Amino acid sequence: MDFNGFTNEDFATFDIEGLDARMEAIRERIQPKFQLIGNELTEHLAAQLGNEMFLHIAQHARRSVNPPADTWLAVAANKRGYKKHPHFQVGLFDDHVFIWLALIYELPEKQAIAKRLLSNYDALKQLPEDFVVSLDHTKKSAMPISDLSEENLIRFRDVKKAEFLVGKHINPASSTAKDGDEFMNEVKQTCETLLPFYRVAISSSEIE
Numbered sequence: 001m002d003f004n005g006f007t008n009e010d011f012a013t014f015d016i017e018g019l020d021a022r023m024e025a026i027r028e029r030i031q032p033k034f035q036l037i038g039n040e041l042t043e044h045l046a047a048q049l050g051n052e053m054f055l056h057i058a059q060h061a062r063r064s065v066n067p068p069a070d071t072w073l074a075v076a077a078n079k080r081g082y083k084k085h086p087h088f089q090v091g092l093f094d095d096h097v098f099i100w101l102a103l104i105y106e107l108p109e110k111q112a113i114a115k116r117l118l119s120n121y122d123a124l125k126q127l128p129e130d131f132v133v134s135l136d137h138t139k140k141s142a143m144p145i146s147d148l149s150e151e152n153l154i155r156f157r158d159v160k161k162a163e164f165l166v167g168k169h170i171n172p173a174s175s176t177a178k179d180g181d182e183f184m185n186e187v188k189q190t191c192e193t194l195l196p197f198y199r200v201a202i203s204s205s206e207i208e
Contacts, residue, residue, distance in 0.1 A: 001032075001036065002036070002180060003033055003036040003037055003040075003180040003183070003184065004179075004180040005177060005178040005179050005180045005182075005183055006033070006092070006097065006172065006177050006178065006183070007178075008172070009029060010029050010030055010033070010092065011092065011094050011095070011172050012094075013025045013026055013029055013030060013092075013094075014067075014068075014069060014070070014092075014093065014094035015094065016067070017067075018067060019063055019064070019065060019066065019067045021067075022067035022068065023060065023063075023067065023068075026060075026068070026071050030071055030092065031057055031071075034057050034071075034072075034073040034090070035055075035057065037073060037090055037183075037184065037187065038055035038057065038073040038075060038090075039055065040184060041055075041073075041075055041088070041090065041184075041187060041188065041191065042054065042055045042075050044188050044191075045075055045088065045191060048191075048192065048195060049077075049195070049198075051077060052077070053075050053076065053077055054075070054076055054077070054078065054079045054082075055073060055074075055075055056073065056074045056075070056076065056081065056082045056087075057073045057074075058071050058072050058073070058074070058091075069093060069094075069138075069140075070091055070092060070093045070098075070140075071091055071092060072089045072090060072091025072092070072098075073089065073090050073091065074087045074088065074089050074102070075087060075088045075089075076088075077202065083104060083106040084106045084107060084108060085107070085202075086101070086102070086103055086107070086113070086198055086201035086202050087101075087102050088100065088101055088102070088191050088194075088198070089102045089137075089165075089167075090187055093140050095140070095172065096140070096169045096170060096171060096172065097169070097170040097172070097177055097183075098134075098142075098167060098168070098169055098170075099167040099168045099170070099186070099187055099190045099191070100134070100137075100165040100166065100167040101165065101166050101167055101191075101194040101197055101198055101201075102137060102163075102165045103156070103163060103164045103165065103201055104137055104163045104165075105160065105161045105162065105163050110156070110157070111157050111158075113200075113201045114153055114154075114156045114157030114164070115157060116200045116201070116203070117153050117156070117164065117197070117200060117201070118150060118153045118154070118157070120196075120197065120200055121150055121153065123196070123197075124145070124148060124166070124197065125145065125146075125148060127145045127166070127193065128145075128193070129144065129145065129146060130168060131144075131145040131166060131167065131168060131193075132144055132145060132166070132167065132168060132169055133145055133147075133148050133152070133164070133165065133166050134163070134164075134165040134166075135152060135155070135156070135162060135163055135164065135165075136163055137163055137165055142165075142169060145166070152164070166194065166197065167190055167194065168186070168190050170183075170186065
């Protein structure tokens with residue numbers, strides 16, 4: 001089976017009412033595609049980095065009432081989990097696909113990573129103009145890389161719940177989202193562009 005892109009039905013999954021019904025649609029429509037994307041991306045990143053990488057697909061197991069507003073896959077250097085480690089994410093909200101280098105609040109070495117990112121602030125600002133930044137993985141909104149400030153990274157360093165995600169948003173109506181080969185090329189290229197910052201982050205984070 002090949003990944004042939006995302007469809008309108010995939011994004012409409014997030015209009016389904018009720019936790020059980022939405023999760024059933026996520027499992028049937030989206031997670032098989034995540035498996036295909038994730039297998040290829042994991043292999044690609046392992047070759048780029050020279051170490052084994054592991055695929056994790058969000059199961060939303062802790063939810064008991066509210067259905068998820070988004071869903072994602074993660075690729076990390078740890079087999080048991082990804083939230084405590086720098087990782088790459090590919091996922092969907094109802095109105096966009098996201099591709100992230102994700103540094104979220106569970107990171108035990110968050111302060112050290114933030115300090116190293118502050119030292120690499122100028123390089124972050126030189127990312128292509130279509131890159132975006134999120135400071136909260138639960139929110140849809142993101143800001144252009146041009147709007148990133150050192151204060152954002154200082155907050156990431158100093159505030160326990162603060163997060164830092166950098167990458168791209170893709171419009172569901174675009175050919176990139178709809179064409180499997182084009183999408184995979186975009187994911188790989190985006191992650192490759194972010195690899196220097198992943199290496200910065202991983203050098204401050206112990207892989208258990």
